[in-house]
Amino acid sequence: MAKWGQRVKRWMTKRLDLPADAVMDLPRITMVGQLHIYIENHQGVLRFSNEELRLLLKQGQLLVKGKDFVLKNILPEEILLEGKIEQVLYLDRPTTDDAKPKSFTLGP
């Protein structure tokens, strides 16, 4: 069922020219050089430190690596990070050594 839905959505974005991030709940990432990274459609912060920001997405995780990170602003689904950004990585599954993300749940 989920696969079906995914397929339909992908088809819609291709054929109907709908923005992929809106239809498929994908993150929209805007970067200004290495200075800023602005991420929309995230599902929560898993880990934040000076060198690393790990965000939960609808599917998998987003890992941002760099130096001197400051979370300038956090809003539901939006995040603005400043610092020197070196890498942006997509992780399909939570890594085994990181126990926290697994146990993380949203909601009260």
Add this chain to the structure above:
Amino acid sequence: MNNFWKEPFYGYVRVKISGKYVELFMNRCIQYHIQIWEIIRVDNDTIILSMYVKDIKRIRPHLKKTNCKLRFHEKKGFPFLLKRILHSRGFLSGALGFLLVIFVLSNMVWSIDVNGASPEVEHKIRKAIDDIGVKRGKFIFRLPSTQQIQQEITERFKEITWVGVKLQGTSYHFEVVQKQLPEKTPPLSPRHLVAKKKAMITRVFVEQGQPVVKENQFVQKGDLLVSGFIGKEENSKLVAAKGEILGETWHVTEVEIPLKTKFVTNTGDRMDKLSLSLFKLDIPIWGFGKIKYKDYEILLNKNKLHFLKWELPISIERAHYLETEEISRELTTEEAVKLAKDMAKHNLEKQIDESAKIKNQKVLRQEVENGKVKLTIHYDVIEDIGVEKPIIQGD
């Protein structure tokens, strides 16, 4: 998106959150719409973040649930700044001192301008102004009013027709109108000399023109004295008649002097009062007690205080109470007559030219009536009776 420009107005705090699951705490904040920003990681289980003061109460339950602890790190923003300022004695006293200095300086004389006077006269006026007390750095409210200064300066200088004194903020402006010496009249146009009044000619001295009258001749007002036509009829010429025609003229003046007069003078005794008036309220500063004089006159001097260009509702009032006395004077008839003669002569001198001479005076009538001495005096005066009358050509 948050633009971080209004935060300083609300007042916000930097707080240290420490605990194993600070990320969890962050997520809960986002979920419950508690704004957090500028998040920094300090060490393994501590972060620093900013939040509004009003949200502090709301995060307590989330702290408990996520096992985090909160410590205040910094207070920021305008409300805290204001609080700090008001609590620091140095700043407050500095601000008050500043206002005080401005206040003192706004009530001082800063500049004195003199306009319209020649350098020489200007120098003299500046000296006089200095004498009166108007100097740079003096307090305006301690100086005499502009009218008084104006009067004083006008009286002191003969070469000034008028002086206008204006106080504009902290500067005095003196507008001076100097007397102009009468310029020599340019070459004269053809004219006659005619008699100014009824007279007996005593001397004829003609510089230019054809004399028509002789000595000891009686003339009426308007009679021709010196003609502007000279030469024989065929080659007669027009000139400006010029000369001095002295004639004896007659004046009658009447003077009345009461034998008994009353007038009011100052005894020289005075009392001064100084008071500060705030809005409509008078607060005496100096000079208490009732005025003990029976008759007195009051001189009021009110000075408004200023702050920069604004007038404050505070003014300094100086009141001088001068004791007065009514004096009555009684004259004998002889004294009254003498006074009357002096007065009559004085009156006459005002009517005639300075060059005129009184040749003879004669008391025509003297009577005492209703406590008054009435004198009628006749004067013979020798004066220049010539007056110019232009010849209009083409007549």
